[in-house]
Amino acid sequence: MDPIRAEALSKRFGKLTAVDRLTLSVAEGEIFGLVGPDGAGKTTTMRLLTGILAPSEGEAWVDGCHVVREAEAVKERIGYMSQRFGLYPDLTVQENIDFYADLYEVPPGVRAGKMERLLAFSNLTPFRRRRAGNLSGGMKQKLGLACALVHTPRVLFLDEPTNGVDPVSRRDFWRILYQLLRERVTIFVSTAYLDEAERCSRIGLMHQGRLLALDTVDGVKGLMRGALLEVRCERTREAARTLRPWRAALHGDALHVSVDDADAGREAVETALRKAGFADVETRLIEPSLEDVFTSAIPQDRPEAAP
Secondary structure, X not given: OOOEEEEEEEEEEOOEEEEEEEEEEEXXXXXXXXXXXXXXXXXXXXXXXXXXXXXXXXXXXEOOEEOOOOHHHHHHHEEEEOOOOOOOOOOEHHHHHHHHHHHOOOOHHHHHHHHHHHHHHOOOHHHOOOEHHHOOHHHHHHHHHHHHOOOOOOEEEEEOOOOOOOHHHHHHHHHHHHHHHHOOOEEEEEEOOHHHXXXXXXXXEEEOOEEEEEEOHHHHHOOOOOEEEEEEOOOHHHHHHHOOOXXXXXXXXXXXXXXXXXXXXXXXXXXXXXXXXXXXXXXXXXXXXXXXXXXXXXXXXXXXXXX
16 A cells, blocks of 8 residues: 555545545655645645544545545554744754654654664754754754654654745755655655756646646646747736736746647737737747646636637
């Protein structure tokens, strides 16, 4: 059995369906990314898979244990780093790791060696006596990861671990995750950063509790129907409103516009902009990014041809 498996998993809070019949599996030694905006259902999915929440419907297994019937066994076998990981600011780096080692009942005989490896692994050795409250955001995230790994879990859940962290610290954090992959740790990470999703073995695009796509990054990109145009003109925000009948999104100083047919769509877009008074319109076909694919996958009524 795969280390992570969910079948028709759902969670409702009153009339709100936070997770809607989610089915997926994650293989051993894989890094799987659950991608979506705030409110998509990523955190609820994570809490269902870690046994923190009970599902309204469906079932899930982690490392061979049922997340409801064997919830305590699941918690012993996983590492879980929530969005607000519980570091203690008045404790030092080393004291925080020691505290989590106590929680997970790591034997004293292996603790010292484990501590040194985790400090070196996370590049925190020079800061072992610094209070956690005095660490930078990126260092706090690395300390949180070290605490989640103190009992050597084979499955690791990370809920938006680099949210609000600077780009350099984000890069360092992902380097650490790749080291874990070499040790055959299975990693399930949620993120709203689409550039981070590109680093995953496979991804799931989630919106309003539903899984819209599930594949490798290249496979997901291949799901985008039609063609994508890059449109450059003056007053791009106004142009986006003119192109509302299509899927038009701002990308820097240009627009990305999804059309059903490359040639016909290109002509229709240029005609619409000229009729609206836009001059010097430039259009060209481009390869879609993951952000483009996600935007196109969100359900939205769009006519086959624009007026």
